[in-house]
Amino acid sequence: MTFHHRAVPIVLTAVLIDSIGFGIVLPVLPRLIVELGHVTMADAARIGGYMLAAYSVMQLIAAPILGNLGDALGRRPVLLFSMIAFSADYALQAAAPSIAWLFLGRMIAGIAGASFGPANAVLADVTPPDRRAATFGMMGAAFGIGFILGPALGGALSLLGPRAPFVAAAAAALLNALWIYFFLPETLAPERRRRFDWRKAHIIGSFEPLRHAGRAKWLIAVAFLWYCGHMVYPATWAFWGELAAGWDERMIGLSLAASGLSMALVQTFVTSRAIRRFGEERTVVLGLVAGGLAFVAYVFVRQTWIIYLILAFSAFQALVSPSVNALLSRYTSASHQGSLMGGLAALNSVAAALSPFALSQALAFGAERGFTGGNFVVAAALTAMALAIVLLRVLPGARREPGETAGDQPS
Structure with missing residues (x-):
């Protein structure tokens, strides 16, 4: 594969390593919550949802700040800070003596996890x-490959x-x-940077460049609803695997690895x-279906x-996010790509802060009554x-504007 800029493979490798670290802990999280909290698996699913919500609230706060810092200081220092914070966070969780310490670790991870905005901006x-x-x-494929390796390693470990x-x-x-420290070049030239503005370092300010874009509001709504539904995987999959299919950590890891492989193949x-x-708009439809x-x-x-057959078919849902991101990126200028991607990450964090409550509660409520599909009922409705x-x-709107290009959109 030939890359058009040397920063691309470096960022993709960084995302790959990061996703390995994220995926490697998923198979063991249910058992760790059960052991530290002395609770049932259904209650562990609820706690797991609360943890993911705490992670996402911190990401919601941090994402637009890091995105705007990337526009002001450059992408490289922001990404470097995030990776160092991730390393410290996982070490903290490895030594966590209680559920409260796990919650603290997830909050730190939420701050560091906001780095995907600056990575997309690169x-x-x-x-x-x-x-x-x-x-x-390709970035989604790198994340998917990390999910091939990470959960499988987590199940083995x-x-x-x-x-x-x-x-x-x-x-x-x-x-x-x-x-990142030794190999990533800075991709935002000094003349393209702008002063950091606290008024823009929040979710509303992050979407300020999109205020004149006619279809942006509908695309933002689509991205929000889709991410709410797609959160069913990180929020409940490991718990659902144990409750519905009777899987152990190894099987949970293998299933997540299979999901990562199939999505990586689709995105690549x-x-x-x-x-x-089909165009970006119709590709979104295919992924949502x-x-x-x-x-x-x-x-x-x-x-x-x-x-496993369903996992292979569901890989086509990986078409949604890159198509939506590409459409939204048309509505902003080069100097505001960081704030756009930070705003998208913040939007995802709003969804991730809200949906785990509904998804984990639906799974736990149903499981206590003999039905283990409530989480996917909610996800299907959102989709x-x-x-x-x-x-x-x-x-x-796409049919009305067949000749649209990036230059046709206001910035």
């Missing part, structure tokens, strides 16, 4: 508008105890920081082809081999709403 800095969807797809994956994650994050080999053939149908299937299926907006609002 790619936007060095990529022409007509190639951004494919480049964002669980044989050494539930804390061993956290130690490995801390080492991976430290390696990531060293990689399908995303750019689908966008060239695949994701929604998979959510419905999980409500009823319990056999492991069928779950259906996002699909309706695309069909009724986004696609009609």
